[in-house]
Amino acid sequence: MSYYFAIIGTQDNPLFEYEFGTSKQGGDGQARFSEQARHLNQFVLHSSLDIVEEVQWTNGQLYLKVIDKFFNNYISCFMTGGNVKFLLLHQPTATAAGATRNSTSVGANPTSPQTEEAIKNFFNEVYENYIKAIMSPFHKVNMEIRSPVFRQRVAAAGRKYL
């Protein structure tokens, strides 16, 4: 299972991106995207912004779950109150997707309640840290988040939940 996480500002501008792999089931936390896929990921992720706009008003929740699917790429979305989008692209590894016996494990089945819950927890933790990051007086709205501390915390949240 590989993940590509991005924060998209209110002008649909990217603010932050981070790639990581699963740490569950003995994963080493490394992303397993091919070099080609890494470029494609950005494209896939941003193309789902249209879907975000469609679904964002359908329920009052911040967490919109899986909103888009492109072949084996699933996009989960979390909208902050300020219309900043957290998007997480998750790509189950081919073997995990094929194996049904461990379908309850996080990652193997991207739309299972367990996975949804794990991603929700991840988003919530990132959200908390995001608020702290943008509360810094030297940060401006829609400015790229360069803080190394924030990156570390996102990484930690990824390790903890995904």
Next chain:
Amino acid sequence: MASSKASRLGEDRRTRMDKVNAELVVLTYGTIVAQLCKDFDSDYVEVNKQLDKMGYNIGMRLIEDYLAKSNTVRRCSSFRETAEMIAKVGFKIFLNITPAITNWTSDGKQFSLVFDENPFADFVELPDDGRAQDELWYSNIMCGVLRGALEMVQMQVEAHFVSDVLRGNDTTEMRISLIRYIDDELPPEDD
């Protein structure tokens, strides 16, 4: 003995004061610093100076407020006592923190205030332009406040930060040195 008395006094006075939301303070102060950085084109040395100056002007007036609220009309008998009162009453009243007093020099004229927590610095991360980490003293306004306040009670001091957790140091430490007691100076005689 005197030390615990000062702590009690600080705690007691603080509870009587009106309070303001800490985040309001953090954001307001943060905005000031950020705006100064912008106005002076990230000339952090100048920003430090400006903060110190602002603090100085605050301190000169704040001392009156402090004396009124703390009801300590008595003069401190020594610079050590002054330090106690600054840390345990002054900082307690206005910022609800009690910095530790350490590193006295043997002549009793210099000491350090070590801040475990700094209410100004919540959420703050210094700009990562490679210079702010070495040049900007984010909370420099406090130095000015102390300098201004002590000057009004006949003590000329020099205060500066020597380390700051925002810069990646282990502690936030301010060094304060007494330069001299200002004697009441007679106005120049009218001839």
